[in-house]
Each structure stands twice: as structure tokens, then as C-alpha cells.
Amino acid sequence: MRLATPSGFATEVFLLEKPDRDLLPEGPWTLVGDQRLRDAWTGADMPEPADALWVAVPEEEKKLRTLIPWLEHWARVPLHRDATVVALGGGVLTDLTGLAASLYLRGVAWQVWPTTLLAMADAALGGKTGADLAAGKNLVGAFHPPRRLVACTDLLATLPERQLHNGRWELIKTALILGEMAWAMEMLQDGPVKFGWIERSLAYKAGVVHRDPRESGERRLLNLGHTLGHALEAASGYQLLHGEAVGLGLLGSCLLAEEQGLKPFPASLLEPLARRLAPLAALVAPWRDCLPLLARDKKARRAPGHTDDKPATEIQCILPRPGEPAVQRTLPPEAWESSHAKILALLHQETARA
Ligand SMILES: NC(=O)c1ccc[n+]([C@@H]2O[C@H](COP(=O)([O-])OP(=O)(O)OC[C@H]3O[C@@H](n4cnc5c(N)ncnc54)[C@H](O)[C@@H]3O)[C@@H](O)[C@H]2O)c1
Incomplete structure (x- = not known):
């Protein structure tokens, strides 16, 4: 289901049960995915780009140093300006991947596929990307809205x-x-958890983010x-x-x-x-x-x-x-x-x- 968002909203928002490969980028793309999701992703018949990064990023590593090797990797691939980065994971991974996408070549497009309830209901929407500094949380970041948000509730099955x-x-x-x-x-x-709760939360947040x-x-x-x-x-x-x-x-x-x-x-x-x-x-x-x-x-x-x-x-x-x-x-x-x-x-x- 595609959620209704305000006209001109930067992100298309989808709430589904199963992942749908038709919602992946049409042009060249790469993936930064939580390694815990790899089996569920490939098991759902979703494609895995050869240059995909499967990573594990705990909250303590939501730091700039974590994303530097990703940027170096994209430059080696090389990933060009027309590429889209797909982030598959919880809020830590999606905040960091969005920040990396905002920095690489001064900004490439990205999609977010949140896999925790927290990220589906909140973190993935709104374009705030970020990393922590020693002085506090999310003290560095950029507003860089993803082109598309795809929340697939079946992916929550493995969530502790x-x-x-x-x-x-x-x-x-x-x-x-x-x-x-x-x-x-x-x-x-x-x-x-009811599907409708996520839908309502996303719809409310989309309206607020659009206005401000x-x-x-x-x-x-x-x-x-x-x-x-x-x-x-x-x-x-x-x-x-x-x-x-x-x-x-x-x-x-x-x-x-x-x-x-x-x-x-x-x-x-x-x-x-x-x-x-x-x-x-x-x-x-x-x-x-x-x-x-x-x-x-x-x-x-x-x-x-x-x-x-x-x-x-x-x-x-x-x-x-x-x-x-x-x-x-x-x-x-x-x-x-x-x-x-x-x-x-x-x-x-x-x-x-x-
Ligand atoms: N950008 C925003 O607007 C915004 C809003 C709210 C929160 N956040 C950020 O979100 C972060 C918290 O995100 P979170 O709660 O998603 O935590 P998280 O990203 O740390 O994920 C929690 C854990 O679950 C694992 N995991 C993720 N999906 C899984 C799945 N489907 N099955 C099994 N394991 C899975 C992860 O590997 C991790 O160990 C914080 O850093 C917070 O600052 C950002």
C-alpha cells in the first residue's frame, strides 16, 4: 500500500507485508544492509548487488568512523552520481547510511527499508540523518530525505x-x-503491534515534516x-x-x-x-x-x-x-x-x- 503523503513530499512511502523488488531503484543501485537481515532479504527473493555491504552496527558505533569505509568502498566500486543507495536495517544503520549518501559526491539519492518497529514508525521518515559525537547523540548530520521509504512488516518476524x-x-x-x-x-x-498504528504514525509525521x-x-x-x-x-x-x-x-x-x-x-x-x-x-x-x-x-x-x-x-x-x-x-x-x-x-x- 502506498500511503497518501502531502503533495510535493520528498519521500514516497510504502507500507507492505512482504518486500517487493519492483520498489527498488530503477537505475544503478547498491545496498547497505544489516547482516541479520541477509537471509530474510534473499529468502524473500530480493536481489543482492555484488557490491552490497552487509554490516553490523551497534548503537555505540553510530559514529563518523563507521561510515568512512563505506564511502571508500563506493569510491572503489565506483558508484556514480546517478546511483541510489538502499539502506536496509534499524534506525542506527538507516541514519548512518542516509548521512553517507548525503556526503558521497556531495549527495546521492537513497531509499530506506526500515526493519525495526522504531525505524518503521519514526526514524526512517523525515530526512534526518546523523551520527553521534562523544558529546552526545545525533550531534552531526544532514537533512537528506530518502526518495522512497518501504516498510515491510514481515521483516519484523526476526526482531527480538x-x-x-x-x-x-x-x-x-x-x-x-x-x-x-x-x-x-x-x-x-x-x-x-497493529499495522494501522504504523500507518497512522507515518501519516502524521509526513504531514509535520512537510510543513516544517x-x-x-x-x-x-x-x-x-x-x-x-x-x-x-x-x-x-x-x-x-x-x-x-x-x-x-x-x-x-x-x-x-x-x-x-x-x-x-x-x-x-x-x-x-x-x-x-x-x-x-x-x-x-x-x-x-x-x-x-x-x-x-x-x-x-x-x-x-x-x-x-x-x-x-x-x-x-x-x-x-x-x-x-x-x-x-x-x-x-x-x-x-x-x-x-x-x-x-x-x-x-x-x-x-x-
Ligand atoms: N532520524 C530520525 O529521525 C530518528 C528518529 C528516531 C530514532 N532515530 C535513531 O534510531 C536509532 C535506534 O534505531 P533502532 O531502535 O531501530 O535500533 P538499531 O538500529 O540499533 O536496531 C536494533 C537492533 O536490531 C537489529 N535488527 C534490526 N532489524 C532487525 C530485524 N528485522 N530482525 C532482527 N534484528 C534486527 C539490529 O542489528 C540491532 O542490533 C537511534 O540511533 C536513534 O537516534 C532516528
Whole structure:
């Protein structure tokens, strides 16, 4: 099924069950694929170019040094300007491959075939490519939209359970941005992931990205849960998966919204949210480890009145509201401190209850 996207949208979006070779590029192309997917890809009768790169890239290797050998390989092949790079894998591989495609010969076309739920529901759409620096996540990158996104849900069959749960958090994020409580609660239940959830999330994100491709306004809403999430992810030494950290960030955002005087979320949402996150309690870093990372967030800026020895910062944060779309606020990182403590208290409460 081809999803309806806004007219002029840079990426054609397909959501299918099985991979379809007719959606591969018409001209010359190459592949950067996750080696875990090789059997599923070839088993689905999909072609494998002779110069394909089958790689394994863990989150800790989402670095510029990982993509340099790929660029050297393409130059040796050689890959020309008319070639298209196909990325087949999770968000780490697709973010890096998109960045490599944006750099090679100052930019060649690419397609993205996401293979994790997180990448299908979120990471693969929107043209943000990137790599991490020692100072933080996704601090280097380019806006380089793929020509085509092809999400094939049959490829999720081999995805480990933890990774499948991980992907739910970006879907739950979408529901919370929209203020759609019933949808968020449905996704917090156990049970199979529904095709329609991915479709809805992609359709929503396509609209936002089309209206604000460079994240100067509305697109910032998509960062809901990511400010604290990125800090927790890095502070855990990447023991927390990206989606899990975002899940914790979502809980923190709900609590922070209440502290900031917005309408509180009912226990019928906060309890299942905390219950799902409770097994992660041991991976939540203490506040003192999160604070410096939060202050280095991409959305942080120096607040008026700062001094060099006391770098006061303020960060654009997104606060969710039940029944209404999320809103943007600018808050100091300290505003997060008590919600961090409340997150831990709620997780421990749920663990004790279990
Ligand atoms: N560009 C964006 O807009 C955007 C948005 C959200 C997240 N991200 C990025 O996405 C990354 C996280 O992506 P992720 O959650 O997909 O993790 P990931 O790419 O690390 O993949 C998770 C693991 O699953 C394996 N895998 C992938 N597909 C598989 C399959 N079908 N079967 C079996 N194993 C499979 C991978 O090898 C890896 O070990 C983060 O780096 C984050 O910054 C980017």
C-alpha cells in the first residue's frame, strides 16, 4: 500500500507485508544492509548487488568512523552520481547510511527499508540523518530525505522482543503529542503491534515534516520525551535502548506538565506507563549524571544572566496534555529534577506492586 503523503513530499512511502523488488531503484543501485537481515532479504527473493555491504552496527558505533569505509568502498566500486543507495536495517544503520549518501559526491539519492518497529514508525521518515559525537547523540548530520521509504512488516518476524517493545515508545509518543489518550492506552497494553498504528504514525509525521522540514516550529513537537530521554540513554552508557529512554522521557514529560500547571494525566494512563517501564528502573542514571547531558542537548541555549562558571541554560521542552495537542515551553534543566525523582518513585511503586 502506498500511503497518501502531502503533495510535493520528498519521500514516497510504502507500507507492505512482504518486500517487493519492483520498489527498488530503477537505475544503478547498491545496498547497505544489516547482516541479520541477509537471509530474510534473499529468502524473500530480493536481489543482492555484488557490491552490497552487509554490516553490523551497534548503537555505540553510530559514529563518523563507521561510515568512512563505506564511502571508500563506493569510491572503489565506483558508484556514480546517478546511483541510489538502499539502506536496509534499524534506525542506527538507516541514519548512518542516509548521512553517507548525503556526503558521497556531495549527495546521492537513497531509499530506506526500515526493519525495526522504531525505524518503521519514526526514524526512517523525515530526512534526518546523523551520527553521534562523544558529546552526545545525533550531534552531526544532514537533512537528506530518502526518495522512497518501504516498510515491510514481515521483516519484523526476526526482531527480538525487547526491540519490538522498544519501537512501541515512538508510537506512544505520537499518540501523546496528539493528546490521544485512548490510542496511547491501547498501545500500552500487551498484544500484537497493529499495522494501522504504523500507518497512522507515518501519516502524521509526513504531514509535520512537510510543513516544517527544518524543525523550526511544529516539528519540534516530535521531540516529546527526547530531551530527558537522550540524557538518560547516554547516562546509562546506552544500556537503555533509544525507545526505552524515550518511554522514560515520556513519563517524565507527563509529570513535568503537571508540575508546570497543565492538566494532569489520569492514573489510568500513568500507571500502565510506569508498569511497562518498571523493569528499566535499574538503568535510570542518578540525576547528577543526567544534568550535564541535558545541558548539552541540541535544543539547549544559554539563558540570560549566565556566567562562564555557572552556565545557566534553558531548553525547549515539549509538554503533553491529555485530550489536547502537546505544547512547547522553555524551561531550565532543573525543572526536570523533580520529575526525574518522581519517575523513579513511580517505577519502584510498580515494581513493588508486581
Ligand atoms: N532520524 C530520525 O529521525 C530518528 C528518529 C528516531 C530514532 N532515530 C535513531 O534510531 C536509532 C535506534 O534505531 P533502532 O531502535 O531501530 O535500533 P538499531 O538500529 O540499533 O536496531 C536494533 C537492533 O536490531 C537489529 N535488527 C534490526 N532489524 C532487525 C530485524 N528485522 N530482525 C532482527 N534484528 C534486527 C539490529 O542489528 C540491532 O542490533 C537511534 O540511533 C536513534 O537516534 C532516528
